[in-house]
Amino acid sequence: MTTLLPRSRVRAPAPKHSGTDDQRQGFVARPARKQLGRRREVPFGRLLGVALLLAFWSIGAHLGWFDPRKLSAPWTIVSTGWDLLVNGALFDNTVVSLRRAGIGIAAGVFLGTVLAVLAGLSRLGEATVDGLVQLKRSIPTLGLIPLLILWLGIGEGFKVIIITLGVLVSIYVPTHAALIGIDRRLVELSEIQDVSRVSFIRNVVLPGSLPGWFLGLRLAVTGAWLSLIVVESVNATDGLGKMMQNAQYYGQSDVIMVGLLVYAVFGLTADSLIRIAERKVLSWRQSLVD
């Protein structure tokens, strides 16, 4: 093969075409370039770590490495889960917990959105609302538990309010930030187009703040689960947290594990649902072709 150009300056075809190199007089085959970036994704890669942990756990349980009161075998957890499901304890406690979380999330999302819009759209609203929410944000919600129990007792009200407060702040912060971060150029455009204030809010402000709202929603759901676990362990007669709390007294690590599993399933499901909704609603962000 004759080389017409210095090797370093030749851009030869990619290796998959290298079979034709012999006919391409004057070109040298270029050795495959070292790939420094991350390689192609491993299929189901994220599950690999989980599978390894499960395998280690199963082997350990089988060989008697762990005290069953502290860590039950995976198969014990499955059968305990089945028993709890059959006798209704798991179902009842899950429903109670979901109801608390549901009411708290719904109320928190509603209030957080309303407050963010108030503070984002009017200076008076901002002056009134923002300071209060920032003050609330600097106090951990869980730190309010003693005060709220003192005021409201240990009934449903206090549990739902703790969840609501956490959700409210999670929704408020990113939504408010998105609202005040609306592109000034689109504001000018709206002024030139002489649109009404209502039309401006509907066409520019709200769509522009939706990405922030969805971010807040995802944070809010995660936060709601956290609050739920805490309020149900502090003072409750039922709910998943209470079920796990009792299991701790009786050394039933399998029941605790079942509870954790249910939390994980609902947490993941909620997050996936929000992501799907987000992708649908914000489809304009990714579409490059119609």
Place this chain on the structure above:
Amino acid sequence: MASILGRLTSRFAAEPDGRDRRVSVGPQAAESDGSIELRGLTRNFGDDDILKGIDLTIPDGQFVALLGRSGSGKSTLLRAIAGLDHNVPGSGLLRVPERTSMVFQDSRLLPWQRVLPNVLYGQPRSRRRHGIDLLAEVGLAGREKSWPKGLSGGEQQRVALARALAGEPQLLLADEPFGALDALTRIKMHALLRTLVQAHRPTVLLVTHDVDEAISLAQRVLVLQSGRIGRDLIIDLPEDRNPAQPAFQRTRHDLLAALGVDAAAPQPVP
């Protein structure tokens, strides 16, 4: 944010700094009159006088290009005429038509709305048919349902032109509308703008830094020199203008000189 929203509704109200801003609205504005009139218009940022008393009359239907070096105040002037310079102190008299629209250097399409709703932003829903016709006029027939992100820069600017024309403006303001486009697209857009202006007959005030663009499009060219109109030139050239014509070249040298770039004119070596 509140002040931004407030501006939307207080556009025709008295300006807070007490400067005299008269916008011709209501019955005294003759229908279809797209003329504008400026008397002693000043604007200043801090201690700097950006506009130092501008007197200008543009008759209905005239196509005017506004040239100026950066910092000469041409954008400030355009924004004053558009009524977008909130809280910029100044004085003077300003009379502009009721229906004024504007094209910016960036298309400013709402990314979350498809092309047709973008064209009709600010128009009553009954104008849908009109919007579709306008899209066809700018060469985007059938693209009503495209997303702005799926369009090229030139196509986005076409949508912006259609949107600016949707309200049948008496005055069309354009702030370097082709400045961000590549040279070939720009030539096509010049032809399109010429056609659109002939069809819709608005008064046009086009801010540009491109002397050739100004000469080939406008009937009259203004050169802004540090806050004053330093040159006011009627372009007396045939309709089919091209930079090869000697008259075009003479106007070009004249305007470049007014912009302070004499060196750009190639001089024969003595």
